[in-house]
Amino acid sequence: MKKVLMGNHAISYGATLSRVQVIAAYPITPQTQVVELLSEIVANGELDAEFIKVESEHSAMAACIGASAAGARAFTATSSQGLLLMHEVLHWASRARLPIVMANINRAISPGWTIWTDQNDSLSQRDTGWMQIYTADNQEVLDSIIIGYKVAEKVSIPLMIVLDAFVLSHTYEPVDVPDQEKIDKFLPPYKPKIKLDPEDPHAFGGLTAPNIYMEFQYNHQQAMMEAKKIINEVGKEYGDITGRYYQNLSPYKVDDAEYVVITTGTISKTTNIVVDKLRDSGVKIGNLRIRTLRPFPSEEIYEQLKGKKKVFVIDRNISFGNTGIFFQEVKASLYNTDIRVPIFGFVTGLGGRDVTPELIEEIVNIGIKNEKPEEEVIWMGVKK
Amino acid sequence: MFKPGKKIEFKSAKEIPLTPMSLGDMTHNYTGSWRNLRPEIDYDRCIDCMICWKFCPEPAIFIENDRPKIDYYFCKGCGICVQECPVKCIAFEEEGK
Incomplete structure (x- = not known):
């Protein structure tokens, strides 16, 4: 019902x-x-x-x-x-x-x-x-x-x-x-x-x-x-x-993507909108939502990211003194594999600050424009 | 009287239960070795009131031929019997002396 x-x-x-x-x-x-x-x-x-x-x-x-x-x-x-x-x-x-x-x-x-x-x-x-x-x-x-x-x-x-x-x-x-x-x-x-x-x-x-x-x-x-x-x-x-299937990962248009945004929670639904918009303008981008943090689906993440050009991880959290936590998890899980692409770590939306489609688009643009991340943690939407 | 139980030993992770749980009794575990002071009953003065038997928390005092007897395999030497004995017939001696 x-x-x-x-x-x-x-x-x-x-x-x-x-x-x-x-x-x-x-x-x-x-x-x-x-x-x-x-x-x-x-x-x-x-x-x-x-x-x-x-x-x-x-x-x-x-x-x-x-x-x-x-x-x-x-x-x-x-x-x-x-x-x-x-x-x-x-x-x-x-x-x-x-x-x-x-x-x-x-x-x-x-x-x-x-x-x-x-x-x-x-x-x-x-x-x-x-x-x-x-x-x-x-x-x-x-x-x-x-x-x-x-x-x-x-x-x-x-x-x-x-x-x-x-x-x-x-x-x-x-x-x-x-x-x-x-x-x-x-x-x-x-x-x-x-x-x-x-x-x-x-x-x-x-x-x-x-x-x-x-x-x-x-x-x-x-x-x-x-x-x-x-x-x-x-x-x-x-x-x-x-009729509703749930897996460790929920990929959206990742198959033929060159760039992959990694998201969790509701940010991923907003990211799908951005993916659609950017796809319309010819950017080959996908969104990989991680559902399961523990156990961490390393092998499946590797399969999804194989052959991609760049990865952008959006974290709504921060491990003070290091980086966003999903960023760490993704990086660590790929270290012993043959994937050697730049992985960018973005921290945003802390304390309930809105993560808008515009902000996510900005994140993607930073990732595409820069050859590799200039900072270990890229804070988005913060009044520095 | 005392009959030690079997100690259960596991050889690998495949044999152990899902979570740590008791599977046998603890009678192989001779807690008497923890004892520094050893209570000894002077049976000439003992009135067989069994107060020591009632108070022993382990319980390491049992009754044999209507008299209290200390089980040194399990007595930890807490001294409650020494304290509670109404005729003060239980002496506390240092172990190893």
Whole structure:
């Protein structure tokens, strides 16, 4: 059924269709409506779930960990400072190999106090051992939650769905809400591989000495690498029932392109408009949207960028003292390959500043005009 | 009385569970080796009240022939029994003396 939904409610519907059994969350702008709607859905009896009100985001994730360890499908959502407060338990969830799915609405970090979007909150959780998927429209948000559970439960790794504050979270778009029956077939009830069970008691997460700790990390990494394939497989399976296919990468007119812009989140939708415009004037350009940050689809990025002349990475984030983070990731993944083309790193749109088609066109023009980047980080739209 | 369990050892990452979890008991883990002070019951003065048995947190005191007995494989030497004994018949001796 088609509905007109804000991104936040697309998340709530995604979680409802996934038949989550435990929801633990603490409200924070711009995430609040996600759990507001979920609490109504649970209170109305439309979803058979425990809704746990907690006193902080740290507790929200801790409650999800307990629920997931007991064999329930657990869900939470947060943003920015809330996600940062969760940091310690995010590591716990992933190393305990619990397939929790959470939504994080990208909100910039304070100070200065802000509620608008950029990616530094989720990117500072890059190494927590979670999978991270960056979405670009409300339909993808809803679908990614459902796909997310299937992927997470297959590889026993938690998964974070990321979306832009306000640009998606509070913006209404037409969204196809799939039939519950269809989703039930796609995503059967969660069958935990191990769980807390009084009939078969075990203690989890106990002291792990140097003689065996490393093997757990090795297995976690192997599962993460396996997830690259699983995300594409499950994305295809979902496409076969809904007509909407999701993969690690979302290329737009990249095949015959000479120049490729690399984008994430909603900036990529704006970039597609710019690509169309420039194509009309004869510029062979494409846009490669990275959906999956962890696991990082290095091999697929290599395949997409093979034979291109130049690459322009747009980052809505900054790693102070280095560069934009997707720029680092792309460069690092290509270093041991035969691709030796200039890669430009642009930082823009921090704290929710608009990234307009004009600005993206300017980025492309800088990239095409200059033989190679003159600066390691090219700040765009900043009043220097 | 005491019967040690089997220590589970893993040879490779392929054998280990999904996440660190208890699979056997801990009776192979002789925590008695942590002990610096060793409680010893003077059975001539002991009144068999079993207060030491009740208070031992491990529990490393068991009952044998109606008398309390300390299991030195697991007693960590915390001294709670020494403190709680109503007739002060448990002495604390330095290990290795």
